[in-house]
Ligand SMILES: Nc1ncnc2c1ncn2[C@@H]1O[C@H](COP(=O)(O)OP(=O)(O)O)[C@@H](O)[C@H]1O
C-alpha cells in the first residue's frame with residue numbers, strides 16, 4: 082500500500098514550558114483532503130508548525146511519504162515536497178506579485194510533478210497576472226491570499242498545508258479560494274486544511290480531525306462523522 086502523505090505520530094509540542102500539543106496523531110492519505118478543526122487556541126497552527134519543521138516536537142514523529150522528517154529543518158522538509166500557506170499570508174509586501182512568486186520557485190521533490198510555473202499560476206489566478214508588477218502591499222486581502230497560495234504552489238509541492246485561508250475574506254472571495262482548493266485536490270495534491278469555518282471544511286474534506294485543548298477529540302472520515310452524529314457545536318462552540 083502507498084504510504085500516507087503526512088503522518089504526525091503521538092506528537093508532544095511545547096512553547097517554553099507551555100505544553101500545547103499532547104500526543105497528537107493525524108494521518109493525511111495521498112490525494113486526500115484532511116480538515117483540521119478546533120476552537121481558537123486548540124493547537125491547529127502548532128500542528129502545521131511541527132509538520133513543516135518550524136517547531137521541533139518534544140516527542141513523537143513526523144513522516145512524509147513514509148520517510149521520517151521529525152525535527153528536520155524547514156528547508157529540508159520543503160525540499161521533500163511540503164509547502165505551507167501560513168495563517169496571515171506572510172507574503173513579501175514590498176516585493177511585486179511576480180517577485181513573490183519567482184523567489185518561491187522550486188523543482189519538485191522526487192515523486193512530485195513539475196506542474197507549477199509562473200505561467201501556470203497566472204493562468205489559475207488571472208488577477209495575479211493583471212497585477213504582477215504591483216507591490217504585494219497594494220493587493221486586496223483576497224488577492225494576497227491568492228498570492229500566498231500561488232507562492233506555495235511555485236515550490237511544486239506534493240503536500241499542501243493551508244492555515245485558515247478564508248480568514249478575513251468576503252464570502253465571494255472565500256468561494257473562489259475554496260474552488261481553488263477543490264481544483265488542487267482534483268489534481269492529486271494531498272491537502273491539510275485548517276479552518277475556523279467547519280462548514281467550508283465539511284464541503285471539501287475526506288477526513289476530519291477535531292482538536293480540543295491540544296488533544297485529538299475526533300478523528301474520522303466526513304461520512305463516518307456525519308453517520309455517527311458528532312456534535313460539532315459541542316466541539317467547536319459555533320457552527
Ligand atoms: N509562539 C508562541 N509562544 C507561546 N505560546 C503560543 C505561541 N503560539 C501559540 N501559542 C499558544 O499555543 C496554543 C495553541 O496555539 P495555536 O496552535 O496557534 O492554536 P490555533 O491555531 O488552533 O488557534 C494557544 O494557547 C496559544 O496561545
Ligand SMILES: [Mg+2]
Pocket residue numbers: 125126127168244
Ligand atoms: Mg491558528
